[in-house]
Amino acid sequence: xxxxxxxxxxxVISAVGHNWCEFWRALREGRSGIGPLEAVDRALLRFQNxxxxxxxxxxxxxxxxxxxxxxxxxxxxxxxxxxxxxxARIDWTPELREExxxxxxxxxxxxTTEDEGFVNLYRNNIPRVNPLTIPRTMENAAASRIxxxxxxxxxxxxxxxxxxxxxxxxxxxFWMVRSGAARMAIAGGSEAVFSLGFLKAWEAMRVxxxxxxxxxxxxxxxxxxxxxAAMLVLEPLESAVARGATIYGEIAGFGMSSDAYHITQPxxxxxxxxxxxxxxxxxxxxxxxxYINAHGTGTVxxxxxxTVAIRKVFGAHAGRLAVSSTxxxxxxxxxxxxxxxxxxxxxxxxxxxxxxxVNYNExxxxxDLDVVPNVSRRASIEFxxxxxxxxxxxxxxxxxxxx
Amino acid sequence: MxxxxxxxxxxxxxxxxxxxxxxxxxxxxxxxxxxxxxxDGINILFAVESEFxxxxxxxxxxxxxxxxxxxxxxxxxxxxGQGGAAAVRA
Numbered sequence: 001x002x003x004x005x006x007x008x009x010x011x012v013i014s015a016v017g018h019n020w021c022e023f024w025r026a027l028r029e030g031r032s033g034i035g036p037l038e039a040v041d042r043a044l045l046r047f048q049n050x051x052x053x054x055x056x057x058x059x060x061x062x063x064x065x066x067x068x069x070x071x072x073x074x075x076x077x078x079x080x081x082x083x084x085x086x087x088a089r090i091d092w093t094p095e096l097r098e099e100x101x102x103x104x105x106x107x108x109x110x111x112t113t114e115d116e117g118f119v120n121l122y123r124n125n126i127p128r129v130n131p132l133t134i135p136r137t138m139e140n141a142a143a144s145r146i147x148x149x150x151x152x153x154x155x156x157x158x159x160x161x162x163x164x165x166x167x168x169x170x171x172x173x174f175w176m177v178r179s180g181a182a183r184m185a186i187a188g189g190s191e192a193v194f195s196l197g198f199l200k201a202w203e204a205m206r207v208x209x210x211x212x213x214x215x216x217x218x219x220x221x222x223x224x225x226x227x228x229a230a231m232l233v234l235e236p237l238e239s240a241v242a243r244g245a246t247i248y249g250e251i252a253g254f255g256m257s258s259d260a261y262h263i264t265q266p267x268x269x270x271x272x273x274x275x276x277x278x279x280x281x282x283x284x285x286x287x288x289x290x291y292i293n294a295h296g297t298g299t300v301x302x303x304x305x306x307t308v309a310i311r312k313v314f315g316a317h318a319g320r321l322a323v324s325s326t327x328x329x330x331x332x333x334x335x336x337x338x339x340x341x342x343x344x345x346x347x348x349x350x351x352x353x354x355x356x357x358v359n360y361n362e363x364x365x366x367x368d369l370d371v372v373p374n375v376s377r378r379a380s381i382e383f384x385x386x387x388x389x390x391x392x393x394x395x396x397x398x399x400x401x402x403x
Numbered sequence: 404m405x406x407x408x409x410x411x412x413x414x415x416x417x418x419x420x421x422x423x424x425x426x427x428x429x430x431x432x433x434x435x436x437x438x439x440x441x442x443d444g445i446n447i448l449f450a451v452e453s454e455f456x457x458x459x460x461x462x463x464x465x466x467x468x469x470x471x472x473x474x475x476x477x478x479x480x481x482x483x484g485q486g487g488a489a490a491v492r493a
Contacts, residue, residue, distance in 0.1 A: 046460070046461065204445065205445060206445050206448075206461050206464050206465075221461075222461070263442065264441070264442045265440065265441060301441075
């Protein structure tokens, strides 16, 4: 028997807010968290801006021993999970702990820790690397810590599919809860990208904007990297109603695909197949969808290709859809992107407010969609999609329904 | 460094990066003719930057679509004072 799956807890930490309320307020107001990078020496970089989580004080969340064990990316994951679990008001029992799953996404794990260790080794000639480097660096560090903290002993793992990581994680968790393989799931993703070595690698890719992120705008010049995390608590509708939980919305479908086309260039066919997959999985028609939280990175290639993919799937209905990219505010958080944007999409459905694509200057004929430019918009909507398309050609799309 | 010398070095860099014979790369070949896609392109620019010790801005990089574009771009940066000893090394 397939269960309907609802979201009963959400948690976010991002450049535009350290909890989901602050995050959502910023998105509604069209406030961007993009600014001059503080984590690294900007003189060593061609690009200068990022969407950093500012004023984050680890000691406000963790004791010193925990800080030693947890890279920034894992800390973000745990902070978001604590918020999500807390507002889900779960009554833990030994059985529930055994039947709850944790699925997280991360693209690069604790590479800040790795970077520091290797600077010491290669540059500072310190022949020893901190023994905590391995547990801090592993992509599953956040999932493992959340499991330890909550005593959740069910299926726990991490998905790493570049920019689609946390949509894949959420989709897996959704399917587990829908099928009954798990009674509850905590799922999402986290990322901390601001170390010099990693930023230099992005610089060499020549896809990072020298100013800001302007998705779908004709003068867009690339993506802006961001950091943060979001976690969601998923459970069957029936149990959520029975225990009187707050329902933020429903996950209706999940689709994924691989382009099998090019390692970095996107393909509209692959993206379209993932969108169709999410619709089919949720028994939805294209006309049911009112809003898409786009992958919308702000690169020339992604935004034009995503537009083609949306037109392929939705035909004439594409002209009636609202499509926005909240990456213009919280940046591209790679492995956390799907989860952060899932929260934005759920709250858009719940409150009937479409978050805008900010920094938008000029219509691009190659991106001829209603991108909700610069200002949020009231719209009573029932179904929405959230797209994630990764380097490597791996696509994951989730369909949401108003709760 | 003469334009011919520069072109020779660029042909060599592209040949090495693309793993093809240098003879297949003409001074007037376009990236499209050579089957060089966007990822190959940034990889070539990386090799060029390393070889000549120059920094090619993203905006300039976007308009580089041929062997000639690479050569002209390097010459412009060297003329502007970039590169130092690496740029004149034969």
